[in-house]
Amino acid sequence: MRPSMSGLLAPRAAAFDQRVAAVIALDGVYDLGHISTASLPLPRAEAERRLRAEHDPELDAMLEAAMAASPMMRWAIEHGMYAMGVDTPRAFGATYLDFHLRDGMAEKISCPTLVCAGADDGFFLGRPELLYEHLTCPKTLPEFTADQGADAHCQSGAQRLAFARVYDWLDDVLGHAA
Structure with a gap:
């Protein structure tokens, strides 16, 4: 299990x-997309757009600050980066957007x-x-x-x-x- x-x-x-x-x-x-976006001070649609953007230094800084402020957030993001095979917190957040049971699933x-x-x-x-x-x-x-x-x-x-x-x-x- x-x-x-x-x-x-x-x-x-x-x-x-x-x-x-x-x-x-x-x-x-x-x-899981909710988990990626809920802690961001942005409307969900904007958070999704920015997580998927090729570059977003401001969002990168927000995520780094959140990780520095919370050991649980740091662990979750670092573990998620490892599990999803990505190199940045933003890339990890973007991967979670595709994992859901919405839309009648x-x-x-x-x-x-x-x-x-x-x-x-x-x-x-x-x-x-x-x-x-x-x-x-x-x-x-x-x-x-x-x-x-x-x-x-x-x-x-x-x-x-x-x-x-x-x-x-x-x-x-x-x-x-x-």
């Missing part, structure tokens, strides 16, 4: 492949879907719920809270609990293997 960005990639695969019997979005994501998912969400997810807060709202298939959104130690991104403080719930859900949805 691979959490985080697979919370978008697994549902995206299920939207186009009817052989998928069930999907787990741990943590669920509706639109989430609604194409027909198999049962489990969408997990940490109550205090520092990266995807509110994003799993948005995915859940757009699903028209059988769906479940379990509660992961601070009292359980499971409120962080991908329930990192309580993965045994999260995985136990995932496996119980799979057992309920798919039944016992013969």
Whole structure:
């Protein structure tokens, strides 16, 4: 089980492949582009245009300042640059714009879907719920809270609990293997 960005990639695969019997979005994501643009003091359309621009020194400086001000932002962007194989924070932000379940894509998912969400997810807060709202298939959104130690991104403080719930859900949805 691979959490985080697979919370978008697994549902995206299920939207186009009817052989998928069930999907787990741990943590669920509706639109990674929101993550690239939400912290920028710009309207979304302008942020997207500037992230995709060949050159934008002012935006580059904004991203560098955000990374300097926040260790979490620095880690997320540097890790994202590595994962996406790009050399700049702006290029990383631009890559995320293409990863989404908008435009009716989430609604194409027909198999049962489990969408997990940490109550205090520092990266995807509110994003799993948005995915859940757009699903028209059988769906479940379990509660992961601070009292359980499971409120962080991908329930990192309580993965045994999260995985136990995932496996119980799979057992309920798919039944016992013969």
